[in-house]
Amino acid sequence: MRLVDVTRTINIEKIAGKMRGVEADVVIAEYPFTIHINDKELVTLLCSPTHLEYLALGFLQSEGFIQDDSSIKNIEFDEEKGYINVHIYNGERILNEKAFGKRTLTTGCGKGTTFHDVAQSLASDPIHSKMMISTEKVFEFVNQLHESAQIFRKTGGAHISTLASEQEMMFVHEDIGRHNALDKLFGECIMKDVGFEDKIIITSGRISSEMLIKSAKRKIPILISRSAATQLSVELAEKAGITLIGFVRNDKMNIYTNGWRIV
Amino acid sequence: MRLVDVTRTINIEKIAGKMRGVEADVVIAEYPFTIHINDKELVTLLCSPTHLEYLALGFLQSEGFIQDDSSIKNIEFDEEKGYINVHIYNGERILNEKAFGKRTLTTGCGKGTTFHDVAQSLASDPIHSKMMISTEKVFEFVNQLHESAQIFRKTGGAHISTLASEQEMMFVHEDIGRHNALDKLFGECIMKDVGFEDKIIITSGRISSEMLIKSAKRKIPILISRSAATQLSVELAEKAGITLIGFVRNDKMNIYTNGWRIV
Known part of the structure; x- marks a missing residue:
């Protein structure tokens, strides 16, 4: 791990029944990471300090600042200082457009475009992928993800997400924010030139509309969570x-939509 | 409940072992709520559709648009349409200042002021309240809160928070967003003219830096969570x-800071 550790060990007071004493405890780090576009400060994300370059690129793609790596001129990245400056083509124009756009703030961290515009554009160009996976594979992925969740196990304060092909988990990221964990996956895809359209996302976090929209923008056909999904995401x-798919636990799952892909 | 229901019942496919069938299931609603200031669209929050006027006022106070109810000229509120337009004094000046400010996006939904500025201002004017409560009371509040969590029990997708005096829970709000649940509490305080400085917040949600900052801005001396706290919030x-205080469960709790208030 670079920069600062993903977790920190601190001394705290613990109470258990009638016992009270000072003990070491592991807490999850929360790191303010500032993203610049064409030398202009854009935003500070509070995140787990791992793979910050992936986070930056995934976030910029989620927010419509870049399409893919062809949108990028070059990247200045100083991991020690937690500094990134992404030089993009047409930066001035895009920054101006965004400055006058409307903001949507979600249960997580969505913003940038009007919520209703996004919902409409999803409906007008739906995903037609014929990809299918078996229920056994869904359970296998979720169990595998749960076993990989090292930071969560230590601190109880992290979300984990993976991008998988039909066969196997390809990339895994943990973060204090469930949106950041997704953006790190997307950023890794951008940097490694991996396509989205035949992939599956599996996440520990709840599926709100913004989690759904992030996946839908990439045309990812299958989204699986161990937790709840909101009515709007459905x-x-x-x-x-x-x-x-939600609430995948033991041998149970809820299939909210398009169940024909699950066989 | 007004507007739309807080939960919706929909038919979904459920898989349990070798069984697969369509069943009714309850999912949590996610409602796009647009806040206007002096006729200008400010932000759309995705939230649970309850007590939207409290949410708006709490949010505006958290973000520094209003100080208290003396900052407000009048409020146009159409609950059916999910529309609120808050007319504030010095609106033009404040909106201009904010437009040129920097944004911090958090694991939840913080933004508005530079993160480092906020951290510094907290340190320069710390809370000196002599308020204390017993460990028994902490357990009692957390159990009571857990029992009040109706939406969570139905959907697994909500956070619940309460504002309590030393003696009892005063206001309780549930929301899909843990930040929204806090802002609803603060909004209710503004509208009912209840002070913050001798109060306790108890929440089901994780304590990230933004949850901490929201409470610190109100000079609330005690913040209690059933879940984890991040290193930065500590x-x-x-x-x-x-x-x-975090991880309050059964007869255990972690006291991260200023344990002298817990007796």
């Missing part, structure tokens, strides 16, 4: 042609 | 003079 998944 | 609680 509606959007239906419109976007996404198979949305 | 550092900020130390600087701000806040008693921060």
